[in-house]
Amino acid sequence: MEQFARVIRKDGQTIRYLIVDDSVFARKNLSRMVESFGGQVAGEAGDGRAAIAEYDRLQPDLVLMDITMPEMEGIEAAERIVRQHPEARIIMVSSVGYQENIVAALQRGARHFVQKPVKADVLYEVIKYVMGEDCVVAKGATQGS
Amino acid sequence: MTFFSEDRMAELRQLFFESTQEILQALNEEALRLEKNPGDAETARSIRRAVHTLKGDSAATGFRELSQIAHELEDALAPEVTSAAPAAELVELVLSAADTFDGMLAAYRGNLQLPSVEPLQACIARLRSTGASQSETAPRSPAAAAPLMWSEYQQVAIHRALQRGKKVYRIVADVDPNCLTKAAAWQLFHNVLQRTGEVLAVQPENAGSEQISHLEVVIASDKPEAWIADRCRIPAVIASATVSAWKARQASVSAAAEPPAVAGAASPVAENVLRVDAERLDQVLNLIGELIIGRSMLQQVLGEFSRRFPKDTLRNKFADAMAFQSRVLNDLQRSAMQVRMVPVEHLFRRFPRLVRDVAKQCGKEVALLLSGQETEMDKSILDAIAEPLAHLVRNAIDHGLESAEERENAGKPAKGTVRLNAYHQGNHVVVEVGDDGRGLDPALILKKAVERGIVGSEEGARLSPAETLDLIFRPGLTTAEQVTAISGRGIGMDVVQSVVQKLKGSISIQSQPGQGTTFVLKLPLTLAIIKSLLLRVQERLYAIPLNAVVEISRASEDAIHRVDNHEVLQLRNTVLTLVRMNSVPAELAPGKRIFVVVIALGERRYGLIVDELVGEEELVIKPLDSEVIVSDLVSGASILGDGRVVLMLNLSAVVDHYSRRSLPPLASPALPAPGSAAGAASGGAQ
Numbered sequence: 001m002e003q004f005a006r007v008i009r010k011d012g013q014t015i016r017y018l019i020v021d022d023s024v025f026a027r028k029n030l031s032r033m034v035e036s037f038g039g040q041v042a043g044e045a046g047d048g049r050a051a052i053a054e055y056d057r058l059q060p061d062l063v064l065m066d067i068t069m070p071e072m073e074g075i076e077a078a079e080r081i082v083r084q085h086p087e088a089r090i091i092m093v094s095s096v097g098y099q100e101n102i103v104a105a106l107q108r109g110a111r112h113f114v115q116k117p118v119k120a121d122v123l124y125e126v127i128k129y130v131m132g133e134d135c136v137v138a139k140g141a142t143q144g145s
Numbered sequence: 146m147t148f149f150s151e152d153r154m155a156e157l158r159q160l161f162f163e164s165t166q167e168i169l170q171a172l173n174e175e176a177l178r179l180e181k182n183p184g185d186a187e188t189a190r191s192i193r194r195a196v197h198t199l200k201g202d203s204a205a206t207g208f209r210e211l212s213q214i215a216h217e218l219e220d221a222l223a224p225e226v227t228s229a230a231p232a233a234e235l236v237e238l239v240l241s242a243a244d245t246f247d248g249m250l251a252a253y254r255g256n257l258q259l260p261s262v263e264p265l266q267a268c269i270a271r272l273r274s275t276g277a278s279q280s281e282t283a284p285r286s287p288a289a290a291a292p293l294m295w296s297e298y299q300q301v302a303i304h305r306a307l308q309r310g311k312k313v314y315r316i317v318a319d320v321d322p323n324c325l326t327k328a329a330a331w332q333l334f335h336n337v338l339q340r341t342g343e344v345l346a347v348q349p350e351n352a353g354s355e356q357i358s359h360l361e362v363v364i365a366s367d368k369p370e371a372w373i374a375d376r377c378r379i380p381a382v383i384a385s386a387t388v389s390a391w392k393a394r395q396a397s398v399s400a401a402a403e404p405p406a407v408a409g410a411a412s413p414v415a416e417n418v419l420r421v422d423a424e425r426l427d428q429v430l431n432l433i434g435e436l437i438i439g440r441s442m443l444q445q446v447l448g449e450f451s452r453r454f455p456k457d458t459l460r461n462k463f464a465d466a467m468a469f470q471s472r473v474l475n476d477l478q479r480s481a482m483q484v485r486m487v488p489v490e491h492l493f494r495r496f497p498r499l500v501r502d503v504a505k506q507c508g509k510e511v512a513l514l515l516s517g518q519e520t521e522m523d524k525s526i527l528d529a530i531a532e533p534l535a536h537l538v539r540n541a542i543d544h545g546l547e548s549a550e551e552r553e554n555a556g557k558p559a560k561g562t563v564r565l566n567a568y569h570q571g572n573h574v575v576v577e578v579g580d581d582g583r584g585l586d587p588a589l590i591l592k593k594a595v596e597r598g599i600v601g602s603e604e605g606a607r608l609s610p611a612e613t614l615d616l617i618f619r620p621g622l623t624t625a626e627q628v629t630a631i632s633g634r635g636i637g638m639d640v641v642q643s644v645v646q647k648l649k650g651s652i653s654i655q656s657q658p659g660q661g662t663t664f665v666l667k668l669p670l671t672l673a674i675i676k677s678l679l680l681r682v683q684e685r686l687y688a689i690p691l692n693a694v695v696e697i698s699r700a701s702e703d704a705i706h707r708v709d710n711h712e713v714l715q716l717r718n719t720v721l722t723l724v725r726m727n728s729v730p731a732e733l734a735p736g737k738r739i740f741v742v743v744i745a746l747g748e749r750r751y752g753l754i755v756d757e758l759v760g761e762e763e764l765v766i767k768p769l770d771s772e773v774i775v776s777d778l779v780s781g782a783s784i785l786g787d788g789r790v791v792l793m794l795n796l797s798a799v800v801d802h803y804s805r806r807s808l809p810p811l812a813s814p815a816l817p818a819p820g821s822a823a824g825a826a827s828g829g830a831q
Contacts, residue, residue: 102329106336113329114381125380132376 004124006038006138007131009061015127015135016042018058020051020074021066021093026116030064030093033120037127038138048072055081055088061134062127065110067094067101075105082109089130093118154207161206163420165250168202169243171195173498176239180501183232186224192239193222199246211249214262218242221269230272238268240498299346303363303391306345311365313345313391316377318360321384327357330382334360341373342366363391423524426484433478434674434765440474441762441786443467482671485525489567489576490518492527492534499535500563503542510549510560511542517567522574523671526648530576530666533641537578537664538563540638545582545662555659557581564663573650573692574670579663585656587613594619607709611748614654618642646797649675649690649780653748675766677783679759679791680742683727688764688783688791695743695750697758702737711804714741714752721752724803744796751800766793778802 009015017034019041021027031041042058045051049072055063063081067074078090092105092113102113111130114123128135172195179188200215218238227235241264248260306313316338320330331349338344346363360383366373370388377386447467451460493515504511546552546561553559564579587610594616595602605613620639645652650668669675669692677688698716705712705723712723721743741752764783780795 099326099328102326103332106329106332111336112333112379112382113326115325122381129380 004037004120007124007128007135008038008138009131010134010136015039015062015131016058016060018043018045018051018054018060018063020045020048020054020063020069020077022046022069023066026066026093030118030123033118033123034062034064034127036120037124039127048074048077051077052080052084055085059085061089062130063088063090064093065090065105067092067098067105073101075101075108078105078110079108091126091130158206160420161202161208162250162254165199165202165246168195168199169247169250170494172239172243172246174494176236176243177497177501179232179239180236184228186228189222189224189227189235193219193227196222196242208249208253210259210262211246211253214245214249214265217266217269221273226273234272238265238272240502241265241268299363302345306343306365307391309365311343312367313363313365314342314370314373314388315391316360316362316364316373316386316388318362318377318386319384320358320360321382322358324382330379331357331360333379333382334362334377337376337379338362338364341368341376421484423485426481430481430485430674431765433474433481436474437478437674437763437765438784438786440467440471442788443470443786445786478674482523482674485523485671486521487524487527488518489520489522489527489574492531493518493565493567495531495535496538496565499538500542503539507543507546508548509542509546511546512560512562514562514564515566516564520567520569520574522567522668526574526650526668526671529644529648530668533644533666534565534576534578536638536641538565541578541580541582541662545580545584547583551583569670570667574668576666576668577663578666579661581661584658584660585614585617585654585662586658590614590616604709611654614656615749617654618652646795647780649795651746651797675764675793677762677764677791677793678742679762679785680740680753680755681757681759682755684756686759686789686791688762688793689742689744689753689796690793691761693744693746693796695745698741698743698752699738700741702739716741716743716752719750721750722804723752723754724800725754726799726803727754727756744800746797746800751804753796753799764791764793 007015015034015038017031017039019027019030019034021030021044024046027044027046031044034041039062042060043054045054047069051063051065051074052072063078065074065078069077074092074094078092081088081090086109088109090105090110092102092110093116094102094113095116102110106113112126114126128137172192175188175192175195179185179192182188196215196219200212200219203209203215204212221238245260245262245265249262251257252259303313318334320327324330331351335344335347342364343366344362344364348361349357364373368376370390374386374388377383377388444467447460447463450457450463454460496515497513500511500513541563542561546563547555547557549559552561562581564577566577566579568575591600591605591608591613594600594613595605599616599619600608608616617638618641642652645666645668648668650666652667653665654662655665656662669690676691678691678694679686679688681687700714700716705714707713708720712725714721714723721741723741740755740758742755742758744751744753762785766781766783769779769782777798778795779792780798781793783791783793785791
């Protein structure tokens with residue numbers, strides 16, 4: 001796995017993630033990636049409804065959200081979360097074929113999107129971008145996994 | 146190479162020279178406009194159009210060199226270059242191009258050696274390199290791509306934001322080619338910008354197209370430019386983005402949208418306007434003049450007929466016919482004169498450029514106020530005063546206006562003002578050149594005049610303030626402390642005055658220390674036909690322009706006094722300097738009644754002593770060849786109805802000549818010297 005400079009919050013805290021996907025494999029994959037960036041997976045959810053509950057409970061810094069899920073689609077979950085928490089940073093994760101869904105999610109408040117299969121370097125840049133001024137790249141502290 | 150006959154070609158060239166004057170004028174005007182509104186795309190376009198027209202016209206006329214350099218300039222004025230180049234440089238280029246073209250045209254016209262175009266080519270090259278280097282700062286940046294067109298609505302939105310004082314930015318972005326969901330990319334980009342500021346315009350307008358690769362957005366934002374640029378570089382979505390502060394010139398520049406240059410676009414001449422050679426017009430006017438002479442002849446004959454046959458019924462019929470013909474003739478004369486009349490604007494429009502150049506050379510900030518441009522005057526007079534007026538304006542900027550520092554110390558705005566104004570006053574056109582500068586200092590003028598021996602110190606001390614100011618019209622006097630390249634070489638003001646006087650006009654000065662100076666040029670409406678007063682001096686018939694006559698008075702010789710070297714007459718409560726064209730009697734004949742014609746020259750008045758008044762007449766003035774007459778005392782001649790020739794006096798020269806000659810020593814009143822008394826008696830009053 002590639003090595004990434006650790007991305008942390010501006011206040012020095014580790015960035016906390018909520019990972020939402022109905023596929024356990026996908027969740028694992030994403031978890032490993034964010035951990036390689038120096039982040040911490042605060043929680044996981046397998047559907048939209050659970051994602052909303054987990055967000056309320058965990059108040060993570062970032063959400064990685066799949067679009068196609070049972071119970072409640074990612075778009076609706078994203079919309080509800082943003083309505084409750086306008087500051088929520090949600091990155092949509094989706095296959096190419098779901099462009100309209102991505103657009104819809106973006107229109108409802110998602111901050112960014114990445115395409116499956118997710119590439120770590122792309123996700124890394126996207127995360128840095130979405131965190132914007134609220135994150136810093138820790139100097140020297142490179143963490144591999 | 147031409148399919149036109151020689152004649153046709155000559156005519157074509159003539160037309161070309163005339164129309165290019167207008168193009169050059171337009172170039173000058175547009176360049177100045179661009180200087181005022183840097184980056185105005187519309188102005189830049191119209192400059193390019195003018196150059197394009199010039200290129201085409203000169204090629205058609207066979208002036209290859211001009212066409213070539215115009216072509217190079219047109220290329221250099223492409224929107225992508227003009228929008229990137231510094232406005233000041235662009236303005237300089239256009240102005241110097243106008244000058245170069247002017248020089249080339251003059252050379253073509255006079256079959257002279259063409260001026261070198263190298264300086265202009267160097268200018269063009271410089272503009273191109275700065276234009277290129279500006280876009281090189283972002284190599285192959287999206288900004289260099291063909292700019293998009295903003296819709297009316299978008300332009301209004303942008304305009305409003307600017308009016309509200311918002312900072313407006315133009316962002317050009319390329320979508321990451323690896324991003325396969327372009328619509329999502331569009332949406333995300335849009336989202337990001339909405340968080341950055343107020344999105345005013347987006348191209349393309351919605352996410353619908355799958356083919357989006359290039360995005361252009363205009364936003365209003367309080368965020369710094371660098372920050373916006375940073376936010377626009379969206380990973381995985383936007384490959385590159387450039388942010389630049391919005392400039393009006395980016396409004397709608399599009400190569401494709403540029404309207405094709407219309408031939409003659411620079412000359413907005415209506416269809417029913419004819420270009421007529423001034424010479425042909427003069428000919429018509431000349432013939433009308435002959436008709437007027439014919440009328441006087443007829444009138445004379447009619448007078449004689451009436452005297453001989455006072456009872457004849459035919460007399461009334463003659464008189465009626467004469468009156469009718471006379472009325473039509475008057476109308477004809479007026480219409481013909483009207484044809485020669487052009488608005489002063491033709492002259493005034495040259496001045497913005499002149500003022501700009503001179504102000505720049507002097508390092509001063511100068512505003513030019515024009516008024517009365519619609520005032521009409523004879524074309525030949527207009528042409529004749531162009532140079533004097535330019536001289537006055539140069540003087541006003543160079544000497545009249547103080548430096549910005551001096552002005553501020555005096556509590557005046559740092560920017561000086563030069564005014565050009567024109568209006569009709571009776572049979573005259575008045576043109577004023579004024580400045581709000583330091584004003585003329587009579588003491589300084591007097592000091593210089595005495596230093597240079599223009600006036601004696603005693604004589605100088607007695608001059609009124611107005612007379613002192615008039616000294617600046619004497620040859621060899623300049624009050625400039627410094628002689629600059631622009632003015633102050635001691636030639637000029639006397640030339641200005643002589644030109645104005647040659648036109649049977651006058652020039653006067655109004656000056657307030659610390660508040661400015663105004664030169665007032667009073668010019669006749671026309672030169673060809675002048676209402677005149679006929680008078681007789683020593684059996685000779687002369688004419689003077691009636692509009693110079695203020696009043697006619699009678700006086701007796703013993704009312705004339707001598708002051709210094711002048712004869713004066715007290716007329717009511719003013720003292721009038723007298724001008725005697727005949728020899729001055731050593732002894733005044735008491736009780737002898739004389740006519741005094743009070744004439745106005747500028748602000749000053751003189752009394753012309755004449756023997757007899759003959760009457761008023763409309764005279765058609767014919768210029769006199771210098772071979773026929775070598776005196777500047779006479780400005781022309783005319784033929785009266787009875788065939789007599791009358792000379793038109795050049796009043797200012799007459800006054801100058803006769804008032805300055807020294808008077809013969811005044812004999813003692815008790816015992817007049819016999820010799821001088823006899824001489825006076827023979828040459829003087831009879």
